[in-house]
Amino acid sequence: MAAEEKWKGCTSKQHSEAEQAGEKEPCVLLGQQLGEPGRFAYAALCGISLASLFPEEEQSSFRMEFIEGFVKWLDLPDAVLPAMTAFASGLGGEGTETFAQILLKDPTLKENPVVITQDLLSFSLRDGYYDARARVLICHITWLLRIPLEELEVLEESLLESLKEQKEEESETAEVSRKKKERRKKLKRYLLIGLATVGGGTVIGLTGGLAAPLVAAGAATIIGSAGAAALGSTAGIAVMASLFGAAGAGLTGYKMKKRVGAIEEFEFLPLTEGKQLHITIAITGWLCTGKYGSFTAPWSSMLQSSEQYCLAWESKYLMELGNALDTLLNGFVNMMAQEALKFTVLSGIVTALTWPASLLTVASVIDNPWGVCLHRSAEVGKHLAHILLSRQQGKRPVTLIGFSLGARVIYFCLQEMAQEKDSQGIIEDVVLLGAPVEGEAKYWKAITKVVSGRIINGYCRGDWLLGFVYRTSSVQINVAGLQPVDLDDRRMVNMDLSSVVNGHLDYMKQMDTILKAVGIKTKECCPEEKGSGSLFSPPAKKSQRAAGGEAPEEENTMREEDAADGEALPAGRAQHPDAPSCLGGEASLPCPDCSNSGDGKKEAADKGAN
């Protein structure tokens, strides 16, 4: 792309500038900029937050390691360690607000508190290991300092870009240096000055070239050299390799070498093209013929991370199950069942009281595939656990999202991980929607150990299908997908989706709405718009797209498109009363997401065309 070249040119120019500048004014870590009280308050804030986020005994080594490393990072004397350790063990938790205020009042931060987020991010990445707990902590601190969370996403992206750039730059360097000795000398010095400068240069280059998303966040944020300087202190390549998995192939490269247990199919499909410092894995619960025939279909609007995967597993059985579900729901039985079950649904709780005889006669249609999938999902979950534990995905936080049997896969994955060592700090958030698993809090207690962020249980009280299929499969009536899980832990979030989900099949159909309700980021485009006969916006878009060959323009186009989307909504989606309109909260997503959603939109468009 022309713009890319331009950008590269720009960055390399910036590099040389930065190189020169680097000699004069080396990048300064935030730790050296903040006054001692500021640093103390900063470290104390982290300590207290660690204690409030991860109070569990088994997390104490993480807390201590983190705070000890952090005291060194900030260049605070060892004398403060006892106090910091006390903070990190849950003492002195009353002072959070004061510390945050002190930190915000520091002259270095006054104009730009985002440098804190940046510094924490650099600290967390310094070993090339992005712990999920560290990310949760960064989010928490960011929140305490009243910094919008989007800033973190932007920073992660720009740091990633600068790391990537560094990697490219260096492989290029090797080639060129073979030819030109003189230049090698220069480059050697360039490397000696410290990768810090490279990073800094790149980041500046990024701001100049890729402008829009970053400028929006405030150029100063990105240029603030703390991040770059920090990463310069470790070798960028090593960081990259570690973060993204040394083989580089990552999850998509994962192939099941042999049949594992009873599992026949297990593969990761990329949902988005990008790279990110944290990834999301979505797990589909069943497959249907038609629109939802693929594993990726329900997740088309999800944009939690710009690097997302979808787990393809046991499609044969999931398809059988999907067909059975269809038969059950679209047939005569459904009507009968609906009528018969109305009272239970209305009463708000589906219990296996007396199922109508008409339903029981066709039960065999569903019971068999359900039973098979129930068993297999557990196996797949365990297998997934071992893949995540072996860090196929690289050392970065993972968010898991799944509905129905996909949620069951996640549940068993977490249970398996909880039994293993070193399983902490891998999983950030998990979202289980309509999960056919036990809903007793005591079973869920175990998984809090491996989840750093939130455990979201999306349930629907009136999901009679789930109640029905579960009637024989298991004795217990406590099903997580039907009711809240009563677990007393900050991580546990129960969400009543009854108003969104009218039946189990809605988990697939209404995924976009559900994701929004649950707080997962989504793209603004909706795949449905293609077939929905939108009155005027599609042609307009097409022409715009054709014209938008160059990146700068394209960006504008995206904006316009988005705007057009918004305007066209009422007309375009008249046939889909269920389709959600762009929520206000989502519209204010950070700009990088916009650019991504642009890509995604194109993909979706292509898919729609095919």
Place this chain on the structure above:
Amino acid sequence: MDEDVLTTLKILIIGESGVGKSSLLLRFTDDTFDPELAATIGVDFKVKTISVDGNKAKLAIWDTAGQERFRTLTPSYYRGAQGVILVYDVTRRDTFVKLDNWLNELETYCTRNDIVKMLVGNKIDKENREVDRNEGLKFARKHSMLFIEASAKTCDGVQCAFEELVEKIIQTPGLWESESQNRGVKLSNKEEGYGGGGACGGYCSML
């Protein structure tokens, strides 16, 4: 946590820079003295279990920095403290005069009004005394504080200062009972159990 420990008390040490707060603490916890002790940064923290009248109490002691530049940090430690040790240097009158400021700050940031206060005149081993013992005593009485003169160097009165403070705290049940019982109890359960709870003031400030 140790089973036989009656309660954990939060003690705060405040006072002007260089009056010997950290030295007092070091003498009390480690029984050592370092004439070249570096200035405290932010806050220091030490734990010591002592037994007073047969009751074991675990003291979580926060030793604040006296330096002006760290003054902004101090308010964060006041909250929830049950006892405070106010230190001045008997050889420096200015540290005695500034006590009023410290009392003011204490009143502003402290979450409970029945906090036990102890005034300590440090460095009595030195020759050039500027503040008389009676002056200290008078000041302490006026502000209803406990009073003792001490020397971290010679160990005079140090143990005594902490013991008396703890004794007084333990004699004020509303101050610590709710603290120890509320620990780890969910907010939703607050009505259960202790109907005849202690003094209202201390109790409410906990929640």
